[in-house]
Amino acid sequence: MDLRTFRELLGPEGQRALAEAERLLAAGTEPVTVITALRRTWSPELTSAALTQAALRDRARAKFGADAAVMYFTADGLEQATRPEVAGHRARRIAALSPDPPALLDVCCGIGGDLIALARAGHPVDAVDSDPLTVEIARANAAALGLPAPVEVRVADAAEVDPSGYGLLFADPGRRGAGGRTFDPMAYSPAWPVVLDLAHRAKAACIKAAPGIPYEFIPEHAEAEWVSYRGEVKEAAIWIGTGARGRRATLLPSGATLTATGARADVGPVGRYLYEPDGAAIRAHLIGEVAELVDGHLIDPRIAYLTGDRAVRTEWAAGYEVTDVLPFSVKRLRAVLRERGIGTVTMKKRGSAVDVERLRKELRLSGDGSAVVVLTRIGDRPYVLLCRPFDQDR
Ligand SMILES: C[S@@+](CC[C@H](N)C(=O)[O-])C[C@H]1O[C@@H](n2cnc3c(N)ncnc32)[C@H](O)[C@@H]1O
Structure with a gap:
């Protein structure tokens, strides 16, 4: 179009x-x-x-709910737009920084996912995007939704704007090159150094990055916040000049948040229960903090599975009861699953090179029972943990 x-x-x-x-x-x-x-x-x-x-x-209804009925999109713009729950969380954090909502600058506004949430939180927003059609769509979306604060959108290269007159700069650089999605911050548009330069010229800034951003790209005095929505890690938000520092994980929609305390997880044998921490906590290197919450320890120092002897229900980790700990062998696993009549398995793996789909075929499953099959490694040896989720009937 x-x-x-x-x-x-x-x-x-x-x-x-x-x-x-x-x-x-x-x-x-x-x-x-x-x-x-x-x-x-x-x-x-x-x-x-x-x-x-x-x-x-x-x-777009899956992402924007009822708002989608009056909004406009491009396929790329919809895919790259921040979902309202995540944008709303960010907007609330920004609103909490000062008593009066300051004017904000959104330098890669796309079709307006973030800009809508920021204006709904009461901030006047000036926004730019380098793509003229995207700018027109963002304007149309702001008009169609009747936002409570003034919004101005114009065509400009983010590198050319002056962020100094705004209370906060928000940047969500494009992570899509000619070859598809990019995970390299140097290949973002604009590239990471350009975005950081803008951020350092602003009073304060929040930069949205992909969850896998390498730690060396995160400025020392910033806070890096990994945000997951319904168990899926959506982004790393890098907060600069807001007073926050260190690492944080946030779960949405609940808003639960965990910050680094320096807790370290011990390593020990597999206990009665297995815990799989939320991806936001894993990315934020908060495994020690989650281990404290579940009163557990690591099975292997390099793999993010926790274990313990207490059944702890927490939104920071999915919990399972361990029924068997088996050295990995297809034959043995098949025999155990047969014997128990387990025909439905949910496979999980960390630290394992096993091809899950191939294994599923090789197991030739049949029966009415179900189990969680965890493929992992303990030391140098591959293991299978057979588990059932908490609260599942025996
Ligand atoms: C990830 S999207 C932004 C999504 C937006 N935050 C939302 O929630 O809808 C990135 C946007 O940056 C724009 N962009 C890429 N390079 C740019 C540049 N140098 N200056 C301004 N905008 C740029 C792209 O056109 C794209 O719309």
């Missing part, structure tokens, strides 16, 4: 075409039939834009 067609989509004819595309798709009409129907009235460009937008709104 080009800029001209998007503007047409926002006009009265475009809105009629979009409403018709949405109505037909909701009724289960095949996309090719929708095209034929729309083409009777509208141009090929507007037809294609209306159908694409209707399909993207439908897909």
Whole structure:
């Protein structure tokens, strides 16, 4: 979709075409039939834009809920947008920094995932993006949602803006190159040094990075916060100049948060229970802190599985009861699962090179029972821990 067609989509004819595309798709009409129907009235460009937008709104409901019905997207913009729960958490942290919501600068605003949350928290936001269509979409989204604080969006290269007049700079650099998603901060757009330079020229800053950001890219005086949403690590937020330092893990939607205390986990034998810490705690190197919470220890110093003899329910770790500890052997595992009538297994692995799908075939599972099969290593030897989740009927 080009800029001209998007503007047409926002006009009265475009809105009629979009409403018709949405109505037909909701009724289960095949996309090719929708095209034929729309083409009777509208141009090929507007037809294609209306159908694409209707399909993207439908897909966006999983991320944006009811707001998706009035928002606009590109496929990339939707995929890269911060989900509202995560953006809302960030916006609340920013709002808590000062009594009056200061004006903010969002330098890679995309279709507006973060900017919407920031404005909803009461901050006036100036935003830029280098892509003109994305800017137009962010403006349309701000207008469609009727945000409570003023929002200005313009086309600019983040490297060219002056962040000094704002209370805080927010940057969510593009992590998508010609070859797809990139995990190298030097390949972000703008590249990490450019973003850090902007951040250091601002009064305070928050930079969103991929969860796997190497620790050496995190400035010493910053706080790095790994955020997971329903058990999936979504981002590392790097807070600079806000007074926060060190490492933090945050779980959403609950908002539970854990900071580094320096706790260290011992290493010891497998106990009655196994704990798999949330990915945010693992990324934030807070295994010692989670070990304290579950009164447990590591099975192996290099693998993030904890174990203990007390059943502790915590949102920081999934807990399982260990029924068997077996040196890894397909034959032996198959025999044990057969004997117990276990036909359904959830496989988990850490520190194991086993091909899970191949193993699943080799096990030739049958039976009504279920189990969690944990593939790991203790010292240099591969092991299987057979487990059942807490609270599962025996
Ligand atoms: C990860 S997305 C931002 C998503 C946004 N925070 C949201 O929640 O919707 C990154 C955006 O940065 C923009 N971008 C990439 N390089 C840029 C640059 N040098 N200056 C400004 N924007 C840039 C891309 O066009 C893209 O829209």
